[in-house]
Amino acid sequence: MLQLDDLHVKFQHFSIDLFQNDLINWFQQEKRSLPWRENRDPYxxxxxxxxxxxxxxxxxxxxxxxxxxxxPTIQALAEADEQDVLKAWEGLGYYSRARNLQTAVREVAEIHAGKVPDDVEQLGKLKGVGPYTKGAILSIAYGIPQPAVDGNVMRVLSRILLITEDIAKPKARKIFEAAVGKMISKDDPSSFNQGMMELGALICTPKKPACMLCPVQEHCAAYQQGLQEELPIKSKGKKQKTIPYLSVIVENEQGEVLIEKRPEEGLLANLWQFPMVDASDVSLEQLAYWFQLEYGMKITLEETLQPVRHIFSHIIWELIVLRAKTKDDAAENGRFVALTDINDYPFPVPHQKILQQIHVQD
Structure with a gap:
């Protein structure tokens, strides 16, 4: 593996000043108009x-x-109910991001008087603020030359400097952070870091990079050797596990449906869903009996709807979706909700798809 001490070899015939100028000039001329670029508000x-x-x-x-x-402000998010925050995040996925963001914002409101820290150490202590997010905030909002290295930046640098380290391995990030530390503009770290991200998003793409349009082509070692499509090196992750589920839409005589809140920890924490059970543990024939044990209510299965498949980063859910009726008005777990009120609850995408089927039918 390339050692940090050996990184200087990569820069022996590399003009950092020219690279900075070409990258920053291109970014300032070609950057996309994005809402978070309207000002430098750190929040x-x-x-x-x-x-x-x-x-x-x-x-x-x-x-x-x-x-x-x-x-709109640190204070507004700090004081918000978590369910409202999750509802606003509904559909974006990776919901722990929203929960961690609110936790960190509350700390900023309480400890830092509502000001996002401009100190490397203090900012890095906030929940959910990793090295990349820390570097992005410090450089873009405060003009502090701090590396912001994500997958885009690692891909760009692996080609520019011909770095052949496996970017999927945590140790490789140190190499790329050190490289950006040497290359970053002290005068305009905001444009430099954003330029690197923009280059990776628009030009130096994972497949078939648009080298003929690249503003830093003459600095790219991989392009000079025809290796741009061979890099970066990235080992494949573990194969995703597929989990089959039975999910039940239970409707009572008032036309309300049963929903339940997921646990406070783990995947999709604190979101709402229709009752579901691993189909490896409970068969379709056992479902009504399982439901009585789990929810203390009798159900009558009526029909099967369209199945739902959802791919997470590490697992795949395959849901068999069923409708059922009950004469009960309460459940030991969960609550009955009128369809007119159900949109007040944050649902993960797979259960949003189930909900859409109900609305279509009703």
Whole structure:
């Protein structure tokens, strides 16, 4: 593995000043008009960077607008009910991002008088603020030359400097952070870091990079050797596990449906869903009996709806969706909710898909 001490070799015939100028000039001329670039408000930048983790820019934009309208300030988000925050986040996925963001914002409101810290150490202590988010906030909002290294930046640098380390391995990040530390503009770290991100998003893409349009092509070692499509090196992760579920829409005689809140910890924590059970543990024939044991109520299965498949980063859910009736008005777990009120509750995407089927039928 390339050692940090050996990194200087990569820069022996590399003009950092020329690279900075070419990258920053291109960014300032070609940068996309994005809502979080309207000013340098650290709170807006923070929210955008959290939303952009694992999520495409086009997907984030409408969520960002709605979120900022709902929670325009640190104080507004700090004082908000978590269920309202999750509802505003509904559909973006990776909901721990929203919970961690609110936890950190509350700390900023209480300990830092509502000001996002401009200190590396203090900012890094906030929940959910990792090295990349910390670097993005400090450089973009405060003009502090702090590296902001994400997958885009590692891909760009692996080609520019011909770094062949496996970017999927945590140790490799130190190499790329050290490289950005040497390359970053002290005069305009904001444009430099954003330029690197923009380059990776628009030009230096994972497949078939647009090298002919690249503003830093002459600095790229991989392009000079025809290796741009071979890099970065990235080992494959573990194969996703598929889990089959039975999910039941239970309707009482008042036309209300049963929903339940997920646990406070783990996947999709504190979101709401229709009752569901691992189909490996409970068969379709056992479902009514399991339901009576679990919820203390009798149900009559009526029909099967369209199945729902949802891919998470590490698992795949395959849901068999059923409708059922009950004469009971209460359940030991969960609550009955009128369909007119159900949109007040934050649901994960797979259960939003179930909900859409109910609305279509009703």
């Amino acid at each position: 807006r930048i923070w929210v955008s960077e959290i939303m952009l983790q694992q999520t495409k820019v086009d997907t984030v934009i409408p969520y960002f607008h709605r979120f900022m309208e709902r929670f």
